[in-house]
Amino acid sequence: MPALNLKTRWVLGLLALAALLAKPAYDYHLARQARAAAQARYAADKAEFQRLCREVAGYKFYRKAENVDGILLLKVRRDGDWQDIMAPGAAFALESEGEGYIKSFLAYREPSSGANDESYFVSTTKKEDSTAGFAYVDVIDEKTGKRIHYTPRWDEPWQYDKSYLKGYIKFWLDESPPLNPPPRYAVTFEDHVVPEERARGLASSTVKVIDTQTNEVMAEMLRYAWSPPGAFSKTATPWLTAYKCPGVGYGSSTATRQFVDRVLVPPGATAPPPPK
Numbered sequence: 001m002p003a004l005n006l007k008t009r010w011v012l013g014l015l016a017l018a019a020l021l022a023k024p025a026y027d028y029h030l031a032r033q034a035r036a037a038a039q040a041r042y043a044a045d046k047a048e049f050q051r052l053c054r055e056v057a058g059y060k061f062y063r064k065a066e067n068v069d070g071i072l073l074l075k076v077r078r079d080g081d082w083q084d085i086m087a088p089g090a091a092f093a094l095e096s097e098g099e100g101y102i103k104s105f106l107a108y109r110e111p112s113s114g115a116n117d118e119s120y121f122v123s124t125t126k127k128e129d130s131t132a133g134f135a136y137v138d139v140i141d142e143k144t145g146k147r148i149h150y151t152p153r154w155d156e157p158w159q160y161d162k163s164y165l166k167g168y169i170k171f172w173l174d175e176s177p178p179l180n181p182p183p184r185y186a187v188t189f190e191d192h193v194v195p196e197e198r199a200r201g202l203a204s205s206t207v208k209v210i211d212t213q214t215n216e217v218m219a220e221m222l223r224y225a226w227s228p229p230g231a232f233s234k235t236a237t238p239w240l241t242a243y244k245c246p247g248v249g250y251g252s253s254t255a256t257r258q259f260v261d262r263v264l265v266p267p268g269a270t271a272p273p274p275p276k
Contacts, residue, residue, distance in 0.1 A: 041229075042228055042230075045200045045201055045202070045226070045228060045229070046226070046228075048200060048202070049202060049224065049226035049243065049245075052202070052204075052224045052245075053224060053245035056222065056224070057204075057222050057223060057224045057245045057246060058221070058222060058245075058246055059219070059220075059221050059246065059259070059262075059274070059275065060219060060220050060221075061218075061219045061262065061263065061274065062216075062217065062218055062219055063211075063216070063218045063219070063263075064218070064262070064263055064264075064265065064271060065185060065211075065218070065263070065264050065265065066265045067265070067266075067267045068134070068184075068185055068264040068265060068266055068267075069134065069135045069136065069183075069266065069267065070134050070135055070136035070137060070138065070183045071105060071134055071137055071138070071183050071185050071186065071187055071260070071264060072137075072138045072139075072140070072147075072182055072183040072185065072186040072187070072212070073101075073102065073105070073137060073138070073139045073140070073186070073187055073188075074140050074186050074187065074188035075140070075142075075188050075189055076097075076098065076101050076102065076139060076142070077089060077092060077095045077096065077097045077098075077101045077189075077256075078097050078098065079097045079098070080093065080239075082237040082238070082239040082240050083236060083237055083238065083239075085198050085199075085201070085229065086193055086195075086198050087203075087239060088191040088193055089191045089205065090191075090203035090205075090225060090239040090242070091191070091203045091204050091205040091223045091224060091225040091242075091244065092189075092191075092205055092223065092255065092256070093225070093237075093239040093240050093242065094240060094252045094253055094255075095253055095254075095255060095256060096253045096254060099173055100253070101256075102137055102139060102150055102173065103124060103152075103171070103173055104122055104133075104253070104254045104256070104257040105133055105134050105137050105187075105257055105260070106124075106133045106134055106135075106136075106137060106150070106151075106152040106173070107122045107123055107124045107133050107152075107171075107254075107257075108122065108123055108124065108125070108126050108127065108130035108131060108132060108133060109122055109130060109131040109132075109133060109257075109261060109269075109272070110122065110123060110127065110129070110130050110131075111129050111130075112272050112273060113249065113250045115249045115250065116249075116275070116276045117246065117247070117248055117249050117275045117276070118272060118273045118274065118275050118276065119248035119249045119250040119251055119258060119275075120250055120251055120258065120272065121250055121251045121254075122251050122254040122257055122258070124152075124154075124171035125169070125171075126154075126169075131266075131269050131270075132266060132268070132269065133152075133257075133266065134264075134266055135151065135152075135266070136149060136150060136151045136183075137150045138150070138178055138182060138183050146178075147178040147182060148175060148178065149175065149176045149177060149178040149179060150173055150174065150175055150176075151173075151174050151176065152171065152172070152173065152174070153171070153172040153173075153174050154169050154170065154171055154172070155169070155170060155172065156168065156169055156170070157170050182212075183212075184211065184212055184213055185209065185210070185211060185212070185218070185264050186209070186210045186212050187207070187208070187209055187210075187256065187260055188207070188208055188210065189205055189206065189207045189208070189256070190205065190206045190208075191203075191204075191205045192204045192205060192206070199229070200226075200229065201226055201227045201228050201229045201238075201242075202224060202225070202226050203224070203225045203226075203227075203239070203242070204222065204223065204224045204225070205222075205223055206220060206221070206222050206223075207220065207221045207223075207256055207259060208220045208221075209259075209260060209263045209264060218263050218264075219259070219262070219263040221246070221256075221259045223244060223245065223246060223247075223255075224244070224245055225239065225242040225243065225244045226242055226243045226244075227239055227241065227242035227243070246275065258272070262274055
């Protein structure tokens with residue numbers, strides 16, 4: 001094979017150098033295109049979330065009931081995999097779950113914060129200016145379909161167990177057979193898992209208060225949550241930090257209780273002001 005002359009070797013060398021220089025430039029161009037596409041998608045998804053907040057999400061109050069001693073929970077919130085973009089209940093990822101969800105309706109309501117959403121904290125610790133919750137909560141057991149009756153109880157365990165500090169008051173959730181008739185007013189929710197919405201990092205859920213005697217929906221809350229899809233590869237639990245509408249500034253784990261308080265009012269209580 002004849003040897004390449006000097007000119008040919010120079011040309012081939014320059015071509016090789018150009019190829020080496022062109023690849024990083026091309027890779028940079030592709031990366032810029034990818035970033036631009038991601039930014040455009042982010043902006044479009046954010047705009048859709050904002051539109052849903054303006055036009056779809058929110059509260060609807062139709063009727064209020066006074067002197068309600070107890071309520072029926074047709075469903076109870078459960079813990080979820082908040083890293084899963086398709087997780088049911090994602091719109092209420094911060095809500096108390098299990099017994100905590102049940103307790104939230106029996107606990108005391110603290111005064112409204114005065115914030116625009118008129119939110120407040122809920123606590124099992126009684127304070128001078130707090131308002132009592134419901135006297136009892138009945139729950140439909142998910143496995144058996146039977147009704148379970150729950151009531152709150154407070155006592156001073158230090159009086160019989162010296163491992164507790166003197167003066168400490170403990171909250172207990174007591175379970176007993178249900179009473180008849182069952183509570184007239186029920187609370188339920190429906191989590192929406194819409195693939196097209198979830199692909200955009202959107203989740204929604206509807207909470208309803210129902211008059212079981214008339215099958216009338218007394219109030220409903222539709223909440224949307226948005227966590228940019230990119231967060232699911234970067235954050236361990238992106239649904240816990242998602243944007244929400246309507247949200248609550250105080251007591252985020254008791255959003256459902258705060259909604260119900262404005263519809264079903266226990267004896268001696270007054271409904272908190274509606275969100276502004």
